[in-house]
Amino acid sequence: MAQKPLIGRDTRLCMSLSARPGNFGTRFHNRLYELTGLDFVYKAFSTTDLPAAIGGIRALNIRGCAISMPFKEAVIPLLDGLDNSAAAIDSVNTIVNDDGRLTGYNTDYGAVRALIADIDPATPFVLRGSGGMAKAVAAAFRDAGFRDGVIVARNQAACQALAALCGFRWLADLGEGAPILINVTPLGMTGSPPNELPFPEAMIEQAVIAFDVVQYPPETPFLRIAREAGKRCITGEEVAILQALDQFVLYTGLRPSPDQVADAARFARQ
Missing domain, CATH: 3.40.50.10860 (Leucine Dehydrogenase, chain A, domain 1)
Structure with missing residues (x-):
C-alpha cells in the first residue's frame, strides 16, 4: 500500500x-x-x-x-x-x-452498459421510472441495441419524453411483464414502507432478469424475491x-x- x-x-x-x-x-x-x-x-x-x-x-x-x-x-x-x-x-x-x-x-450510463453487455439485446424489458437515473439506464439499453422496451412512470410527461428520447414505448401503469424488469424508482429503498415492490410478485416470477438501481439496501425486497425464484439479479451496488x-x-x-x-x-x- x-x-x-x-x-x-x-x-x-x-x-x-x-x-x-x-x-x-x-x-x-x-x-x-x-x-x-x-x-x-x-x-x-x-x-x-x-x-x-x-x-x-x-x-x-x-x-x-x-x-x-x-x-x-x-x-x-x-x-x-x-x-x-x-x-x-x-x-x-x-x-x-x-x-x-x-x-x-454521467458515469451511471457507462456502468449500466458494462453490466448489460452480455444480455441479448432482442430481450424485451420493462423499466419503471422517469428521472435522471432512468434516463441513464434507458439510454444505456438503447445504445446496447435494445429495441423492445416499455417505460412506465406516474409522471406522464416525463415518461413520454424519456420513451421518445430512447425510442421505446410508454405506459402510465404497469401492463404485461417482460423477461427483464428494471426498477429505477425509490421503491424498496431504505426508509420506504417494508416490502414495497416496484413490480407484482407474479410479474417477478415470470421474469428472467431483475435489475434494481436502488443501492440501500443492497438486496431490496424486489431483488430478494427475484433471487429466491432463481432469477439473475443486477444490483444497485x-x-x-x-x-x-x-x-x-x-x-x-x-x-x-x-x-x-x-x-x-x-x-x-x-
Missing part, C-alpha cells in the same frame, strides 16, 4: 451532493486514496441550496462532485459545459472542476461500484488496479 500524505493545504477535496447522503461513495473513494497514496479526501453533503453549493465547488476549487437524487437534472444550468455522456440524456451525476470550469458527466470507479479516474487521472477496486468495494460495504 502506498503511503498517503497527511491532510494539509495541498490536499484536494472531492464531494457528493444528495438529498439522502450515504456512506458507500465516501468510503469507496477514501479507501482508494489510501491504497494509491493520493493526497485527496472525499466528503458527502446534502443541501437545500443547489446554486450556492455549486458556487462553492467553483469558489473553493473542489476537484470533483458526485450528483445524486434529486439534483441530476437541476444542476445542468449551473455548469459551464457537458460531456457527451451527460448531454445525450440531459442528466449529470458527476462534476469535474478544471480551474473553475465545471463540466458535467454493482452500478455504484462501476460508476464510482469512473468518477475516481475522472477526478484523479489514475486508474486503480482490480485488486484495489475490490478492496475499496469491500471496505465500503462495512
Whole structure:
C-alpha cells in the first residue's frame, strides 16, 4: 500500500451532493486514496441550496462532485459545459472542476452498459421510472441495441419524453411483464414502507432478469424475491461500484488496479 500524505493545504477535496447522503461513495473513494497514496479526501453533503453549493465547488476549487437524487437534472444550468455522456440524456451525476470550469458527466450510463453487455439485446424489458437515473439506464439499453422496451412512470410527461428520447414505448401503469424488469424508482429503498415492490410478485416470477438501481439496501425486497425464484439479479451496488470507479479516474487521472477496486468495494460495504 502506498503511503498517503497527511491532510494539509495541498490536499484536494472531492464531494457528493444528495438529498439522502450515504456512506458507500465516501468510503469507496477514501479507501482508494489510501491504497494509491493520493493526497485527496472525499466528503458527502446534502443541501437545500443547489446554486450556492455549486458556487462553492467553483469558489473553493473542489476537484470533483458526485450528483445524486434529486439534483441530476437541476444542476445542468449551473455548469459551464457537458460531456457527451451527460448531454445525450440531459442528466449529470458527476462534476469535474478544471480551474473553475465545471463540466458535467454521467458515469451511471457507462456502468449500466458494462453490466448489460452480455444480455441479448432482442430481450424485451420493462423499466419503471422517469428521472435522471432512468434516463441513464434507458439510454444505456438503447445504445446496447435494445429495441423492445416499455417505460412506465406516474409522471406522464416525463415518461413520454424519456420513451421518445430512447425510442421505446410508454405506459402510465404497469401492463404485461417482460423477461427483464428494471426498477429505477425509490421503491424498496431504505426508509420506504417494508416490502414495497416496484413490480407484482407474479410479474417477478415470470421474469428472467431483475435489475434494481436502488443501492440501500443492497438486496431490496424486489431483488430478494427475484433471487429466491432463481432469477439473475443486477444490483444497485454493482452500478455504484462501476460508476464510482469512473468518477475516481475522472477526478484523479489514475486508474486503480482490480485488486484495489475490490478492496475499496469491500471496505465500503462495512
